[in-house]
Amino acid sequence: MQGVAALLPLIGRSVAGAIGAVLLFGLGFGIASITLPHLLVGRYGTAAYASLAGRIAVFSVADKALAPLGALAQAAGYG
Secondary structure (H helix, E strand, O other): OHHHHHHHHHHOOOHHHHHHHHHHHHHHHHHHHHHHHHHHHHHHOOOOHHHHHHHHHHHHHHHHHHHHHHHHHHHOOOO
């Protein structure tokens, strides 16, 4: 579902297309947030869930924290 974002320039030319693409993109994130805990518990059990979820979250949180540095580097002219 998150692959719909690549189609946004094509289908987002109309208001209905843009709204549909944004809704499908959000649905993809919603499904992922529900599915990941279910898959972790199903595969590794509840005893290992917290440590595994924390290890997975480190990468996404670090990426979100470092994203402004990338924007700053781009604004400073770093290619």
